Amino acid sequence: MKTLEKSIYADYDVRLAFNKIILSNLESYDGNKKVKLRYFLEDLQRIGCISGMISEFIYHADCKKFYIQHLEDLENIREEIEDSLGEAVKNRHRLPHYTFMCWLCFEEYCFDIYRSSFE
Template sequence: MKALEKTAYRTYEVSTAFNKIILGHIESYDGKKKEKLRLFLEDLQHGGCISGMISEFIYHADCKAFYIAHLEDLENIKNDLEDGLGEPIPNRFKSPHYTFMCWLCFEEYCYTIYSSVFDN
């Protein structure tokens, strides 16, 4: 799906895993593929990973395994984001670091797709 290439983070290997998660979740939405993607991304923006809508990131153990597998990419995405913001990003929910990183990076990844594809 071409829309998934519209993220500044597409060069990171973790993008393959993120895209697989996105493609798995959009199937529960109605409409053509692009409409399904838009609806999914809007739901994620409203509820975030903390809502439990991303089954891969509900349990801390799953987040820990994902974080370990993609540690360098996730830390680099966070660093890129903090550099762009000019300040550190706080772990507001006091989640374990690996859960915070999965949620933060997945949400940011999805946000960049949404803003590139649908915020025109």
């Protein structure tokens, strides 16, 4: 899906895992692929990973495994986010670092796709 290639994070290998998660979540939406993607991204922006809508990121053990697998990319994405904000990103919910990083990076990746494709 071409829309998923528009992210500023397209150079990171973790994007392949993120894209797989996104595509697997589109089935529950109506419309063509692009419409489904838009609805999914809007839902994610509204309720976030904390809602449990991303089954791959519900359990801390799953997040830990994902984080370890993609550690370098996730930490680099966090650094990019902090550089663009000019300040550190805070873990307000005091989540385990690996869960926080999975949620932060996945939500940012998805928001970037939404911003570049639907705004």
